[in-house]
Amino acid sequence: MLRLLLLRHAKSDWPEGVDDVDRPLTPRGAAQARDVGAYMQEHGLIPDRAVVSIAQRTRETWAGVASPWQEAPPVQFDDDVYAASARRLLQVIREQGGDARTLLLVGHNPGVHDLVATLAAERDRVPLAYPTATLAVLELPVDGWPEVDAGTARVERVVVKGSD
Template structure:
């Protein structure tokens, strides 16, 4: 079995003249990301590998989240994860997961939410919405990431950390 943690980036600002790729996380979003990191640490969900979109808001989400983890972990920043479809995100995970038992992806909607739906064996466990700073924990019956198949995951939990 392998475990996949799917995180939508924290709430981001969109200042005038700033390209989508460079949108920064708000102060409230940063706080929510730290709360999510603390949750991951407290529930023994710390990943072995982190795959993070190259967008500024996903990188900042990762930095805040990672600051609460018990061990330092360098993320792999993935151009292919920016504005990616569920199928493309799955391909990135299959290619980059390596021998990790737990992989965390920080990405964007609709791709992250769609990936939960594509992988889930039980559609009733898929959340209807996927707001910012949401985590889905999926357990997959595969010996490695290359063997992950659609429609086989158990959605173990979904956690939403609201920006305040």
């Protein structure tokens, strides 16, 4: 059994003249990220590995999430996660999961929300909206990441630490 944690980045700003990839978190977003990290620690959801989009807002989200932990797991900043579709994110998970039993992916909508919907065996467990700083915890009845497929995950919980 593998566990997949799918996190949408925390609330971001879009200052004039800044490219999308370089958008920073707002102060509220930084607080959301720390809240998610504290929640993950309190509930035993520390990943063995993290895959994070190259965007500034996802990097800052990752830094905030990992800040309360004693030791941060290995992280891969992957440009394939930025603006990725659910199909592409699934491919990244299959390729980047390695020997992790719990994998965290920090990305963007609509891809992250669509991936939750794609993987969920029970569609009624998929939230209608996926605001910033939302974390889905999925249990996958497989032994390796290359085996992850559509419609096989149990949505164990969805935690909303922010809202748009």
